[in-house]
Amino acid sequence: MSEKQKVIIVGAGIxxxxxxxxxxxxxxxxxxxxxxxxxxxxxxxxxxxxxGFIIECGPEGYMARKPTLTNLIKDIGLGDxxxxxxxxxxxxxxxxxxxxxxxxxxxxxxxKLLPMVTTGLISPLGKLRAALDLxxxxxxxxxxxxxxxxxxxxxxxxxxxxxIEPLLSGIYNGNLSDMSLEATLPQxxxxxxxxxxxxxxxxxxxxxxxxxxxxKAVGRFLSLSCGLDVLVEKLASYADEIKLNxxxxxxxSGKVTLEDFTELxxxxxxxxxxxxxxxxxxxxxxxWNLSNDKRTTTATVALAFKKGEVESLDGTGYVVSRKEGLNxxxxxxxxxxWSYTAPEDCTLIRTYVGxxxxxxxxGQSDEEIEKKALADLRKIGKIGTPLFSVITRQxxxxxxxxxxxxxxxxxxxxxxxxxxxxYACGAILHGVGLPDCVDNAMHVSEDASNKLxxxxxxxxxx
Ligand SMILES: Cc1cc2nc3c(=O)[nH]c(=O)nc-3n(C[C@H](O)[C@H](O)[C@H](O)COP(=O)(O)OP(=O)(O)OC[C@H]3O[C@@H](n4cnc5c(N)ncnc54)[C@H](O)[C@@H]3O)c2cc1C
Numbered sequence: 001m002s003e004k005q006k007v008i009i010v011g012a013g014i015x016x017x018x019x020x021x022x023x024x025x026x027x028x029x030x031x032x033x034x035x036x037x038x039x040x041x042x043x044x045x046x047x048x049x050x051x052g053f054i055i056e057c058g059p060e061g062y063m064a065r066k067p068t069l070t071n072l073i074k075d076i077g078l079g080d081x082x083x084x085x086x087x088x089x090x091x092x093x094x095x096x097x098x099x100x101x102x103x104x105x106x107x108x109x110x111x112k113l114l115p116m117v118t119t120g121l122i123s124p125l126g127k128l129r130a131a132l133d134l135x136x137x138x139x140x141x142x143x144x145x146x147x148x149x150x151x152x153x154x155x156x157x158x159x160x161x162x163x164i165e166p167l168l169s170g171i172y173n174g175n176l177s178d179m180s181l182e183a184t185l186p187q188x189x190x191x192x193x194x195x196x197x198x199x200x201x202x203x204x205x206x207x208x209x210x211x212x213x214x215x216k217a218v219g220r221f222l223s224l225s226c227g228l229d230v231l232v233e234k235l236a237s238y239a240d241e242i243k244l245n246x247x248x249x250x251x252x253s254g255k256v257t258l259e260d261f262t263e264l265x266x267x268x269x270x271x272x273x274x275x276x277x278x279x280x281x282x283x284x285x286x287x288w289n290l291s292n293d294k295r296t297t298t299a300t301v302a303l304a305f306k307k308g309e310v311e312s313l314d315g316t317g318y319v320v321s322r323k324e325g326l327n328x329x330x331x332x333x334x335x336x337x338w339s340y341t342a343p344e345d346c347t348l349i350r351t352y353v354g355x356x357x358x359x360x361x362x363g364q365s366d367e368e369i370e371k372k373a374l375a376d377l378r379k380i381g382k383i384g385t386p387l388f389s390v391i392t393r394q395x396x397x398x399x400x401x402x403x404x405x406x407x408x409x410x411x412x413x414x415x416x417x418x419x420x421x422x423y424a425c426g427a428i429l430h431g432v433g434l435p436d437c438v439d440n441a442m443h444v445s446e447d448a449s450n451k452l453x454x455x456x457x458x459x460x461x462x
Contacts, residue, residue, distance in 0.1 A: 004031040005452050008256050008266040009239075010248045010281070012036035013043020015426040015437040016272035017235035018072065022445035023270070024238045025075075027452060033264075034239040035256070037247035041236050043274070044397075045434075047229035048302075048390050052343035054227045055302045057392035059434055060338065060350070061085055061223030066435035068442060070222060076234050081226045085219030085337045089315035093326075093380055094121060094162050098318055101163070104206075107185075108163035109155070111203040122158045129156030134197050140181065140189045144403050147184060148176035154198050166319040170330040172432070173296050174400040175356040183401035183409075225340045248273075251281045253420045267455065268421050268448045272441065275399040275428040282422070286412040290428055293408070294400040297359035301373045302334075302390040303349045309384030310347050318380070327353045327361050328376040346387070351377060356400065366391045399428045423448045 007023055007030045009016045016034060023032055040046075044058040062069055064084065073079060091098045102119040104112030116127065139145070139153045147168065151160045165176055172184060181189050188198065195201030224231055236242060250257040251271060256264045271281060279291030317332035331351040335342035342348040351373050354362040361369060370389045377383045409429050416424055425444040427437050 004029060005267045005456065006030070006265065007032045007268045007270070007448070007452070008264060009034050009270045009272060010251070010256065011043065011272035011274070011277075011426065012041040012236065012242070012244075013272060013274075013426070013437070014045055014232070014235075014434055015441045016043070016270070017041065017232060018438045018441035019270045019272055019425060019445045020239045021072065021076070021235050022442045023449055026446055026449035030268075030449070030452065031240050032238070033241040033243065033266075034236070035246045035248055035258075036242065036244050037273075039244050041242065041244070042229060042232040044394065045228050045232055046392060047227040049227065050388065050390070051304070053304050053346070053348055054341050055304075055348065055350075055390050056223075056228060056334075056341075057300055057302065057390060058394075059228065060332075060334070061221040062434040064220055064222045066433065066439070068439045069435040072438055072442075073224070073231065076231075078224060078226070078231060078234060081224045081230070082222055083225045083338065083340070085221040085223065086316060086339065087219040088336060091313075091315055091318035092121060092163060092166055092321060093318050093324060094166070094321040096324070096379075098380060100315075105163065106202050106206075108159070108165075108167045109188075109198055109202050111199065111206055121162050126156060126158030126162070130159045130199075132156070133199050138192055138196055140192050144180050144182045144406070146177050146403055147179045147181055150181045150188065151176070154192070161323060162321055166321045166329075169322065169355065170319040170352070172400070173298050173329075173352075173354075173356065173398055174294070178294060178356070178400060178402045180401045180403045180405045183405035219337070221337075223338060225338075248281060250283070251422060253422060266421070268423065268452055270441075270444060270448060271422065271424040272426045274397055275426070276396065278424065278426075278428060282416075282424075284415060286408070286415045289408050290412055293405065294356070294402050295396045296354070296356045296398040296400055297362045297393070297395050298352055298354040298398060299362045299369060299391055299393045301328075301351045301353060301369060302392075303351070303370075303373070303377075303386040304342070304388050304390075305347050305349065305384065305386050307345050307347050309386070310349065311382035312347070313381065320376075320380075322355070326376040326379070327358075327372045329353070329355055331377060331380070349377070349383075362393050362395065399432060421448075421451070 009019050046057040048055040090101045099121050102115035110116040133154045151164050191201035247259040249259045279288035316336045319330040328351045334348040334350050423444045425440040430440045
């Protein structure tokens with residue numbers, strides 16, 4: 001009987017864990033080893049359970065419209081734990097006030113006339129400038145530009161500063177002037193290409209209202225009521241072997257070298273590490289180009305309260321305009337979004353500090369970060385004393401897709417494809433969202449698995 005084929009997967013974040021699952025699904029005979037530098041699995045996914053709270057310190061859920069992760073969750077038997085986020089009003093803190101996001105706006109782009117005309121978020125002049133979107137020619141000419149340039153030229157600086165920028169920076173934690181339109185929000189380039197006007201294009205793709213349909217909006221995100229760490233544990237259970245505290249130093253065809261210079265042989269190696277590791281581990285220029293791209297630093301500050309300590313928000317949260325000069329960039333009332341995250345008589349607030357341009361606060365002590373976050377939150381609403389807080393830092397660890405990111409990825413993947421038996425996936429390549437990472441891991445594992453099968457057939461037939 002031939003020896004089992006050996007697969008090594010490096011990095012136990014969602015990308016590496018999904019790669020384990022898909023590799024075993026396609027190739028159950030393979031011996032799959034997962035190597036992780038830190039002392040835990042999950043990477044950016046981390047769930048803390050304390051006093052009846054379920055606190056997600058990293059991702060809290062994912063976009064429901066992207067199906068791969070939902071299919072994976074159902075495949076591994078966690079479908080009954082899937083929950084949809086609560087929907088509700090979302091606010092922007094701008095000009096020292098919380099103002100409702102106008103009805104019908106999608107990522108800050110208006111699709112309905114009346115709510116836009118009546119909103120106090122932008123001035124009459126800003127509204128007129130935004131309306132010029134209906135007339136001006138296409139901005140995107142099949143050549144990558146920054147999100148800032150794209151949205152500002154279409155909709156004007158005020159709408160970008162007061163609506164689009166706070167929302168997008170809240171999601172991507174980046175600087176709009178650096179971020180690539182093609183890699184971050186290609187759908188908007190496509191809409192402009194088709195409809196010219198963003199406002200008309202966005203309006204045309206909104207689902208029509210069904211006659212008699214319930215007026216209650218549904219949330220756009222899904223998560224697991226048991227906590228995302230259960231997904232992590234379940235995926236890890238498919239690996240034949242997991243080695244924690246095992247940082248990898250170098251990857252070459254057929255061989256992984258660990259930090260302590262131990263060498264491990266493998267028929268296939270899938271790299272699923274954090275962004276800055278791609279260059280050092282592979283050590284060819286196209287990998288370094290991706291690794292050396294901008295990365296950002298952030299911290300999530302989860303604050304647990306008794307209900308009476310917090311003035312409740314009629315909604316799920318808010319983002320903060322950068323021009324307010326606060327440390328916090330956004331605030332989510334987690335139990336309004338996900339009821340299971342706090343006991344009945346409590347509330348869980350999650351806020352964020354650290355931006356692409358102002359990361360120094362993340363280096364401060366937990367006490368200092370909590371103090372500064374609370375001071376900002378108290379400028380916006382009535383907030384008392386928390387029961388406890390959980391602070392989680394991501395230092396220089398969040399990939400930012402700058403202009404021409406897609407081209408850099410393409411060149412990197414072309415070079416990698418010529419190196420036998422090495423594959424790469426992860427948030428640094430084709431999207432930072434959990435479903436994007438899972439999608440990427442699935443394709444890469446299938447590719448690796450197909451090549452392993454071909455190699456085995458070649459050996460059998462020789
Ligand atoms: C605060 C925060 C909130 C987010 N919210 C959401 C959200 O709500 N929804 C959503 O879809 N996405 C969200 N994201 C994005 C998403 O969580 C990440 O893009 C995704 O988890 C990245 O997964 P990954 O496996 O590619 O990388 P990681 O999770 O970074 O995992 C990489 C792993 O590789 C390991 N490693 C690194 N170097 C080595 C080495 N040399 N040897 C061995 N192992 C190594 C690391 O220790 C780590 O465990 C959020 C991210 C953050 C930080």
